[in-house]
Amino acid sequence: MGPKLGIVKDPAYLTHKTGLSHPESPERLAAVYGMLDREFSSQLFFFDPSPATLEQIELAHSPAHVQLVLATARRAFTNLASDTTASANSCHAAWLAAGGCLRGLEAVLSGQCPICFALVRPPGHHALGGQAGGFCIFNNLAVTAAWARAALGLKRVLIVDWDVHHGNGIQDIFYRDPGVFYFSTHYFQAYPHTGDWEDVGMGRGAGYTMNVCLPYDASDADVLSLYREVLPQVVEGYEPELILVAAGFDAHKEDPLGSTQLSEEAFAGLGALVRRLGPERGVPLMLALEGGYNPEALAASVRQTLLGLLGLGQGEEILARARSERGIALVRKARQVHGIYGVWMGGMM
Numbered sequence: 448m449g450p451k452l453g454i455v456k457d458p459a460y461l462t463h464k465t466g467l468s469h470p471e472s473p474e475r476l477a478a479v480y481g482m483l484d485r486e487f488s489s490q491l492f493f494f495d496p497s498p499a500t501l502e503q504i505e506l507a508h509s510p511a512h513v514q515l516v517l518a519t520a521r522r523a524f525t526n527l528a529s530d531t532t533a534s535a536n537s538c539h540a541a542w543l544a545a546g547g548c549l550r551g552l553e554a555v556l557s558g559q560c561p562i563c564f565a566l567v568r569p570p571g572h573h574a575l576g577g578q579a580g581g582f583c584i585f586n587n588l589a590v591t592a593a594w595a596r597a598a599l600g601l602k603r604v605l606i607v608d609w610d611v612h613h614g615n616g617i618q619d620i621f622y623r624d625p626g627v628f629y630f631s632t633h634y635f636q637a638y639p640h641t642g643d644w645e646d647v648g649m650g651r652g653a654g655y656t657m658n659v660c661l662p663y664d665a666s667d668a669d670v671l672s673l674y675r676e677v678l679p680q681v682v683e684g685y686e687p688e689l690i691l692v693a694a695g696f697d698a699h700k701e702d703p704l705g706s707t708q709l710s711e712e713a714f715a716g717l718g719a720l721v722r723r724l725g726p727e728r729g730v731p732l733m734l735a736l737e738g739g740y741n742p743e744a745l746a747a748s749v750r751q752t753l754l755g756l757l758g759l760g761q762g763e764e765i766l767a768r769a770r771s772e773r774g775i776a777l778v779r780k781a782r783q784v785h786g787i788y789g790v791w792m793g794g795m796m
């Protein structure tokens with residue numbers, strides 16, 4: 448049997464320095480890479496990334512933003528936004544983070560492996576077309592989705608974002624575009640304060656953005672019961688040709704920036720669910736690391752996700768047994784807001 452799960456990793460991602468005490472530190476990814484070496488090396492297949500091209504980056508970003516990022520390469524330290532900094536190597540890491548996701552895309556679309564997880568930094572989902580922010584420089588998954596559509600001819604790409612923060616950059620870039628369905632669960636009162644229930648897309652994109660606002664103390668059962676009921680309906684209605692996951696792990700209860708109360712086992716359930724909805728139905732699946740700011744909790748959560756993706760561990764049972772009144776209320780609200788749109792009516796486009 449061939450490799451089941453691809454991983455994109457590169458030591459250059461650790462050379463993006465953000466300054467002392469910045470939560471988006473190289474130690475995050477170092478903890479994840481150490482965990483891979485200890486626990487998984489025989490089950491995984493590793494891919495080396497190469498930097499994205501200018502053509503690829505400019506599918507999601509303005510030339511002015513690209514020039515600002517390129518200029519950071521000559522300086523020891525640059526503020527790209529109030530919370531987003533660049534060191535001399537950050538420019539290279541940012542091009543390589545988008546390129547790592549594109550490498551993962553190539554791996555899953557070419558059939559080298561049905562699932563790939565790009566373990567990259569800087570993260571991407573807060574980066575707007577013309578502005579860095581939220582620790583993000585380029586929007587790695589927006590570049591990936593845009594490339595899959597523009598160059599590879601895919602018509603429908605689903606992006607699932609389980610980071611505790613709303614991916615305002617992904618939403619903004621595809622807000623009028625029915626070719627990318629953006630599904631996000633997040634704690635609305637946290638940064639960046641976007642992604643309200645009623646934000647559903649505009650124009651031809653109406654109904655193709657789905658925001659689920661979680662309670663601040665959302666539990667495993669709340670989140671898993673919501674995902675188990677809602678995400679299969681999105682996949683059946685939208686029929687994506689590719690599923691991308693903005694895989695942040697700051698919903699973990701030990702995360703210093705998150706507010707919600709997930710355990711690492713919740714991510715085994717989410718991993719099992721996206722495996723079932725993606726590769727088990729013949730749909731390629733590519734995940735990219737977003738947030739997660741307690742290095743140990745992050746590594747434990749990525750480990751559980753990989754177990755779920757590999758069909759090992761307890762993911763299926765954890766998912767199946769999740770029961771929650773609040774989860775049911777979230778499902779009801781999602782159907783109430785989105786019931787008029789094509790995905791929920793059966794058949795679209």
Ligand SMILES: [Zn+2]
Pocket residue numbers: 610611612695697737738739
């Ligand atoms: Zn986050």
